Amino acid sequence: MPSLPRLHLFEFLDQSWLPAPLRRGEVDYLHVVLDKTRPYDGMATQLAALLRMAGTNRIVDLCSGTGGPWRTLLPVIQKQNAQAEVLLTDLHPTPGLELPPGAHYRDTPVDATRVPEELTGVRTLFEALHHLRPPQVRALLEDAVARRVPFAAFELTQRSLVYIFFQLLLVIPLVWGFTPLIRPRRWWRWLLTYLVPIIPLLVLWDGVVSSLRTYAPEDLEKLTAGLDANGYTWHTGVHRARGMAITYLIGQPGE
Structure with missing residues (x-):
């Protein structure tokens, strides 16, 4: 599937001025979809293997935003490692979220390119790499x-183009379909989703922009070039499951 040129356009969720109901509406939709x-x-198996290799039970999740997939992913990892835990971090933390046992949110800011020394463990990012420009990604990997x-x-x-075409075709109906599953139910959510469909349009815009910002495997290979000190190795590719394609980048230190 040929890649389009990478464009670092703006996403509404990145803007501090976005009104709270619109931010909450978009984030709640993304949560229920995940x-x-x-x-x-x-x-989960790959992450459990990284924990074993590192001799730790802790994952340090960077750029966690409002929690990502951890409500459902951590219990799956814990089936393979009962002691597994995750520390969520962000430059603009949002603690107080509903999280599963073993997950905690650090309430002080963490810069993903300069992680504090005391935060040891396997580092992860979910749906966050595309928010960073190439020099920031390089700094994060170097660290x-x-x-x-x-x-x-x-x-x-x-x-x-194919992925963006399906976004244009399906995102708004998907927002309409998933919204009744979101709890708690709020009158403003129904108003801004069905009567005045601002939330579906925001989700569509940010989804298309996220696609245009996404790093393809060949981009990640360039960003990791030369980052092999002391036998550190990198693997990138696309994992396909359940009709979805997940681009991944895995880094492992040498012995």
């Missing part, structure tokens, strides 16, 4: 290599 479709369950910690990043979006 909870119902569980696209990352297939990554993982310098600290000799395993690293894993995953993206659901694809930078292709």
Whole structure:
């Protein structure tokens, strides 16, 4: 599937001025989609293996936003490692979320390119790498290599005409279909989804922009070029499951 040129356009969710109901409406939709479709369950075995290799039970999730897939993913990992835990971090943290046992949110800011030394563990990013420009991604990867910690990043979006075509065709009906599953029910959500469909249009815009920002495997190979100090190795590709394609980047320190 040929890639389009990467364009780092703006996403509404990145804007501090976005009104709270619109931000909440878009985030709640993304949450319910992740909870119902569980696209990352297939990554649990890989993450459990990285924990074993690193001799730790802790995952340090970077750019966690409002929690990502951890409500459903962590229990799957814990079936293979009962002691597994995850620490969610962000430059603009949003603690107080509903999280499963073993998941905690750090309430102080964490810059993903300069992770504090005390935050040890396997580093992960879900749906976050595309928010960073190439120099930021390079700095993030260099920090993982310098600290000799395993690293894993995953993206659901694809930078292709076919993927964007299906987004244009399906996103708005999907928002309409998933909204009744969101709890608690709010009058403003129904108003801004069905009567004045601002939330579906925001989700559509941000989804298309996320696709255009997404790093393809060949981009990730260029960004990791030369980052092999002390036997550190990188693997990138696309994992296909349940009709979805997940671009991944896995980094592992040498012995």
